[in-house]
Amino acid sequence: AQSVTQLGSHVSVSEGALVLLRCNYSSSVPPYLFWYVQYPNQGLQLLLKYTTGATLVKGINGFEAEFKKSETSFHLTKPSAHMSDAAEYFCAVSDPGGYQKVTFGTGTKLQVIP
Amino acid sequence: DTGVSQDPRHKITKRGQNVTFRCDPISEHNRLYWYRQTLGQGPEFLTYFQNEAQLEKSRLLSDRFSAERPKGSFSTLEIQRTEQGDSAMYLCASSTGTGVWEQYFGPGTRLTVT
Numbered sequence: 001a002q003s004v005t006q007l008g009s010h011v012s013v014s015e016g017a018l019v020l021l022r023c024n025y026s027s028s029v030p031p032y033l034f035w036y037v038q039y040p041n042q043g044l045q046l047l048l049k050y051t052t053g054a055t056l057v058k059g060i061n062g063f064e065a066e067f068k069k070s071e072t073s074f075h076l077t078k079p080s081a082h083m084s085d086a087a088e089y090f091c092a093v094s095d096p097g098g099y100q101k102v103t104f105g106t107g108t109k110l111q112v113i114p
Numbered sequence: 115d116t117g118v119s120q121d122p123r124h125k126i127t128k129r130g131q132n133v134t135f136r137c138d139p140i141s142e143h144n145r146l147y148w149y150r151q152t153l154g155q156g157p158e159f160l161t162y163f164q165n166e167a168q169l170e171k172s173r174l175l176s177d178r179f180s181a182e183r184p185k186g187s188f189s190t191l192e193i194q195r196t197e198q199g200d201s202a203m204y205l206c207a208s209s210t211g212t213g214v215w216e217q218y219f220g221p222g223t224r225l226t227v228t
Contacts, residue, residue: 036219042222043219043221044157044207046216102147102217103159104156106154106156
């Protein structure tokens with residue numbers, strides 16, 4: 001069974017400050033990991049994904065995440081927050097086998113303060 | 115590539131009525147997923163199709179819910195005898211099924227049961 005824990009349902013940062021959204025996962029097999037972003041009343045958009053290989057992955061809009069197996073973590077970062085980053089962010093894990101069922105975390109709502 | 119589309123975007127219905135939602139996946143994607151998202155939660159898996167075959171259903175999908183994907187193209191999700199607890203955003207996603215099955219999400223259908 002897979003699960004995802006996102007620490008902090010709400011995070012506030014000042015514009016220009018570092019963004020750090022935390023995600024820990026549980027999986028019985030080496031997982032695929034994802035971060036999605038959701039703007040109000042819209043579907044989810046993939047920010048970045050980790051499958052195999054390099055543990056630091058870069059995504060769209062300047063976001064990146066690092067897979068740390070020893071810590072079972074996949075935290076999302078961005079060096080400098082923009083107002084347009086205000087949205088809800090979901091960490092997700094999938095099992096590489098079968099049909100790659102995706103399990104989502106409960107989300108972190110990011111507020112950017114001008 | 116026009117993305118995943120869903121119709122309607124919003125649906126208000128009275129308790130006890132039946133509703134049907136439609137999802138049109140990206141044209142070359144043979145895998146299709148339905149999720150339900152309630153306020154403050156991440157998307158929860160409902161069901162999965164590979165072409166026209168429904169291969170897995172979550173226990174969340176009670177006998178009032180039925181999904182179809184005739185001819186392996188668009189899919190419909192029907193809820194019979196709606197209950198207030200069915201109020202949620204219903205998301206559809208599709209993927210190619212090759213390599214990492216990255217899921218592309220539609221904008222969702224927001225259901226409100228009064």
